[in-house]
C-alpha cells in the first residue's frame with residue numbers, strides 16, 4: 427500500500443478497481459497519453475458524493491464500536507412495543523369494583539365516574555355493559571400469548587388488536603372496554619360503532635372524563651377500538667396517558 431500512498435487522489439479509491447500499471451504511473455506521464463488523472467478524480471468525487479449522501483440519509487446512530495451504551499431514545503413517544511406504550515400496574519388498594527360481582531375493577535376515581543356515566547345512560551335507555559377493566563400484567567400475558575398461539579398469529583398481527591403484557595392501558599385501572607348491553611353480538615367488534623351505546627358515549631363520555639384511546643388512524647397505529655375508553659379526569663390519569671409521551675390527544 428506504500429506505493430499507492432504517493433498519489434493522494436488514488437489513495438482514497440478502492441484500490442482493487444484500479445489496474446496496477448495506472449496506480450504506479452506518475453500523473454504527469456499519464457496526462458500526456460490519456461487523462462487518467464481526471465478520470466480517477468471524477469471517480470473519487472463520485473464515491474465521496476455517494477458516501478456523503480449515505481451518511482446524510484441513514485438513521486442517526488453511532489456505530490457499535492464507538493458507543494456500546496444502550497442507544498438513547500430520541501423521544502419517550504418512541505418507547506413502545508409494536509406501537510403500545512408501557513404502563514404500571516395499579517395496586518389492588520387503588521381499585522374499586524364497577525360490577526355487582528366485584529369482578530371488574532377500575533381506579534377509584536374512574537370507577538366512580540364510570541358508574542355515574544352508566545347511570546346517566548341507563549336513564550336514557552342505554553345499557554353500558556363493562557366487558558373488561560383492570561387487568562394484571564399476568565392476565566395480559568395470557569391474553570396476548572395464549573390467544574396468539576390459539577389463533578396462530580404473528581406478534582405484529584396480535585399487537586394490532588391486543589397489547590403485549592406490560593403495555594396495556596388496562597394495567598393502569600383507568601381503561602374499560604364497554605359493550606352495548608342490548609347488542610352483545612357487537613362486543614369487542616368494530617360493529618360496536620353502530621350501536622346506540624357507542625353513539626351515546628360519543629356524545630356524553632367527555633362529561634365523565636372518558637375518551638377513546640384508539641380512534642381511527644391514531645398516532646400509535648393501533649387498530650380502531652370503539653369499545654376501549656380511558657379515564658383522564660384527574661391529575662394521575664392525565665399524567666399516565668399524556669405526560670412526556672408527546673402523543674397528540676385523540677382527535678374526535
Ligand SMILES: [Zn+2]
Nearest residue numbers: 601602603654
Ligand atoms: Zn381494551
